[in-house]
Amino acid sequence: MRKLFPPDLLARDGRFTRVNNADRFNDPRGARGVAGGRPGKKGNNRLTPDLPEAPDAARTLMHGIFVGEIQALEGAGRTCWDFETGKGSDEAPFELKLDMARQCWDEARHCEISVKLSDWMGTELGEFGESAFLYEAACNPDPVLRLTGVNRALEGLAIDVFTTMKDFGDIAGDPVLEFCEDWMLADEVTHVKMGSDWLRRLTADDPERRANALEFQRVVDKLFSFGGLRGETDENPIKLARRFRELAGFTDVEIDDISNVSEEATREAAATGARG
Amino acid sequence: MASVTVTPDEWQYVAFDSARIAAVAEKLLGETGLDVDLKIEVDETTPLGRVSMTSLQPLVVAVESGAFEDAKRPRQLSEVAVADVLGRLLHRCRDRLDPAFGEPPPDAALTLQQSTAWDAYAVGRCARLGYPVQRQRRLYHFRNRHGFNDVADQAFARLWEAQGLTWADLEAVCQETDAARSASVG
Amino acid sequence: MADPKKPRPAFAPWDTRELPGSFTVEETAVRVGNYKWIEMKLFEVLGGWIATVPELDVKLRLGTHCYHHAWHAELFHKRLPELREMNPERLTLPANDELVAFVDAMTAPEGQGETIEKLVGVYRVLIPHKIAAYTFHLNNTSTITDAPTIRTLKLVLQDEFDDWRDGEMMIQSLIETPEEVDRAARHQASLEKLMLAAGGIAGPGSIGNPYALQEATA
Numbered sequence: 131m132r133k134l135f136p137p138d139l140l141a142r143d144g145r146f147t148r149v150n151n152a153d154r155f156n157d158p159r160g161a162r163g164v165a166g167g168r169p170g171k172k173g174n175n176r177l178t179p180d181l182p183e184a185p186d187a188a189r190t191l192m193h194g195i196f197v198g199e200i201q202a203l204e205g206a207g208r209t210c211w212d213f214e215t216g217k218g219s220d221e222a223p224f225e226l227k228l229d230m231a232r233q234c235w236d237e238a239r240h241c242e243i244s245v246k247l248s249d250w251m252g253t254e255l256g257e258f259g260e261s262a263f264l265y266e267a268a269c270n271p272d273p274v275l276r277l278t279g280v281n282r283a284l285e286g287l288a289i290d291v292f293t294t295m296k297d298f299g300d301i302a303g304d305p306v307l308e309f310c311e312d313w314m315l316a317d318e319v320t321h322v323k324m325g326s327d328w329l330r331r332l333t334a335d336d337p338e339r340r341a342n343a344l345e346f347q348r349v350v351d352k353l354f355s356f357g358g359l360r361g362e363t364d365e366n367p368i369k370l371a372r373r374f375r376e377l378a379g380f381t382d383v384e385i386d387d388i389s390n391v392s393e394e395a396t397r398e399a400a401a402t403g404a405r406g
Numbered sequence: 407m408a409s410v411t412v413t414p415d416e417w418q419y420v421a422f423d424s425a426r427i428a429a430v431a432e433k434l435l436g437e438t439g440l441d442v443d444l445k446i447e448v449d450e451t452t453p454l455g456r457v458s459m460t461s462l463q464p465l466v467v468a469v470e471s472g473a474f475e476d477a478k479r480p481r482q483l484s485e486v487a488v489a490d491v492l493g494r495l496l497h498r499c500r501d502r503l504d505p506a507f508g509e510p511p512p513d514a515a516l517t518l519q520q521s522t523a524w525d526a527y528a529v530g531r532c533a534r535l536g537y538p539v540q541r542q543r544r545l546y547h548f549r550n551r552h553g554f555n556d557v558a559d560q561a562f563a564r565l566w567e568a569q570g571l572t573w574a575d576l577e578a579v580c581q582e583t584d585a586a587r588s589a590s591v592g
Numbered sequence: 593m594a595d596p597k598k599p600r601p602a603f604a605p606w607d608t609r610e611l612p613g614s615f616t617v618e619e620t621a622v623r624v625g626n627y628k629w630i631e632m633k634l635f636e637v638l639g640g641w642i643a644t645v646p647e648l649d650v651k652l653r654l655g656t657h658c659y660h661h662a663w664h665a666e667l668f669h670k671r672l673p674e675l676r677e678m679n680p681e682r683l684t685l686p687a688n689d690e691l692v693a694f695v696d697a698m699t700a701p702e703g704q705g706e707t708i709e710k711l712v713g714v715y716r717v718l719i720p721h722k723i724a725a726y727t728f729h730l731n732n733t734s735t736i737t738d739a740p741t742i743r744t745l746k747l748v749l750q751d752e753f754d755d756w757r758d759g760e761m762m763i764q765s766l767i768e769t770p771e772e773v774d775r776a777a778r779h780q781a782s783l784e785k786l787m788l789a790a791g792g793i794a795g796p797g798s799i800g801n802p803y804a805l806q807e808a809t810a
């Protein structure tokens with residue numbers, strides 16, 4: 131089996147359909163909102179149960195999370211395989227691989243949880259198209275960049291999403307949703323912390339590598355703040371979860387930085403929305 | 407015979423086909439027993455999926471393009487989605503045009519509970535016409551509005567199977583689930 | 593209760609553990625290093641295969657099993673310094689080149705249509721050989737001096753049995769035609785031959801030698 135497995139070859143059964151990112155980003159109709167609102171729209175856009183289309187919006191979001199879990203599983207698995215074991219810059223230390231294997235187990239459970247949750251919410255597996263965004267970030271040839279792009283940026287977003295969805299379940303009185311989100315949230319905090327710890331450990335004596343990794347994280351954070359998805363105001367459907375991010379090893383300055391990136395994306399979405 | 411008009415006729419933002427949308431709508435008009443002209447105005451400039459009836463007589467429906475879109479293939483038309491959206495809406499229009507149904511408030515004045523109760527009744531009828539509707543999805547939507555409890559589930563099951571309901575029946579269901587929600591809170 | 597001051601033996605009447613074992617400290621360390629190496633190769637390939645397998649249930653099981661074997665590697669890794677090997681990497685080795693050839697062949701399948709080959713290599717060849725070697729070690733090491741290795745082997749074996757059953761059931765559920773039975777058997781036979789050449793996951797003597805007495809007296 132080769133090292134570095136390309137995203138377009140990710141194996142899926144016949145229920146799943148791949149949507150390519152270019153099509154999604156170049157949609158002349160603009161971005162789609164998460165909570166059924168126009169991206170960048172002024173006013174309250176937070177994904178809460180009182181919005182008329184909220185249950186369907188939650189369902190759609192959960193399917194996105196489900197395929198994200200599959201890709202997180204695949205990405206963590208590939209990091210076990212793609213690198214020789216060692217301390218060189220193109221290698222992965224034994225303990226890092228152990229963490230990735232642990233993450234495989236966790237993501238496999240998240241997939242299982244997501245499948246049960248899909249049944250509960252009335253979503254068919256593969257009902258929505260799948261983009262390979264998350265896995266693409268997991269293909270970086272530098273293991274440190276993989277961990278910053280996936281564990282810190284994308285799983286950091288997962289912390290924000292799970293927190294929002296947990297609150298959604300709580301307000302809607304949906305015991306299953308709240309239960310599932312809370313357990314997944316606990317695991318994601320662990321995964322983000324793995325990313326933070328490995329970033330610091332592996333780049334302790336290599337400021338350039340650290341800068342590259344943080345820049346890569348910023349790019350991924352910006353991409354996923356697309357359309358003002360995530361931020362600290364009610365205009366953003368998904369709320370930046372400060373407290374859980376602290377637990378996951380983010381400093382205040384780093385959280386402020388993500389908040390700024392998100393704000394930038396929200397402003398850009400508002401500008402595009404105003405043109406459209 | 408009732409006619410269906412779909413606008414726009416030429417599509418710039420999405421790869422939709424007005425004739426295919428009209429064909430699904432015409433079939434549904436016949437199946438729901440609606441002998442009226444229908445105008446479907448699609449806003450293809452947005453990927454969002456909101457749908458509303460903007461006029462009852464004449465019957466005009468406003469649809470954002472995301473509602474008719476294939477969820478797996480951006481900008482492509484899905485006839486299943488068209489039937490899902492219009493089937494629900496046309497059943498509700500049929501109820502509104504039926505004097506025996508009663509006098510529901512305008513759509514904008516409906517509570518979320520009333521709207522989902524009516525949807526359950528409408529989509530249940532689509533299911534019996536043989537359309538591939540998602541019962542669990544509708545139940546989930548219903549639970550979000552009427553409560554995650556047995557009373558709500560039983561009410562949903564009755565609505566789904568029902569025929570010949572009136573607005574008063576739907577209101578009674580809302581009162582019943584409301585009482586159950588209040589009891590569980592208290 | 594009897595008088596608490598009344599002496600009791602260190603070994604209760606039902607505790608029949610004995611001092612002698614078949615392995616010295618050095619021999620144990622070498623075997624444990626071999627175990628860590630093979631567990632690493634296994635968890636790495638299970639992780640790598642996840643992206644290549646379209647069957648959803650198999651994909652998720654591989655993710656779960658990947659961690660089991662990583663944990664085994666960690667347990668063996670931690671045992672090495674306790675066996676006087678302060679640089680565990682030094683003993684994290686394949687038993688021989690033939691075992692490397694086996695692992696290369698086992699990890700070769702990549703295609704989406706090769707799930708049967710992937711699973712057969714792991715669950716019909718490698719894991720049965722691991723169970724055999726670990727069981728031999730468990731039953732032959734000193735039950736007193738090497739109790740920590742025994743504890744590790746017992747924990748590991750429990751996973752191996754569970755995972756073997758999972759894997760075997762996945763294989764049975766994937767095989768639907770006589771041709772696929774042949775396919776699985778062919779792949780198993782070719783890998784078994786490589787494992788035969790290696791002599792097991794710890795090399796010749798992985799499960800002892802039943803003819804040793806005969807050979808000694810001949």
Ligand SMILES: [Fe+2]
Nearest residue numbers: 199202237240
């Ligand atoms: Fe996850």
Ligand SMILES: [Fe+2]
Nearest residue numbers: 202285318321
């Ligand atoms: Fe994760």
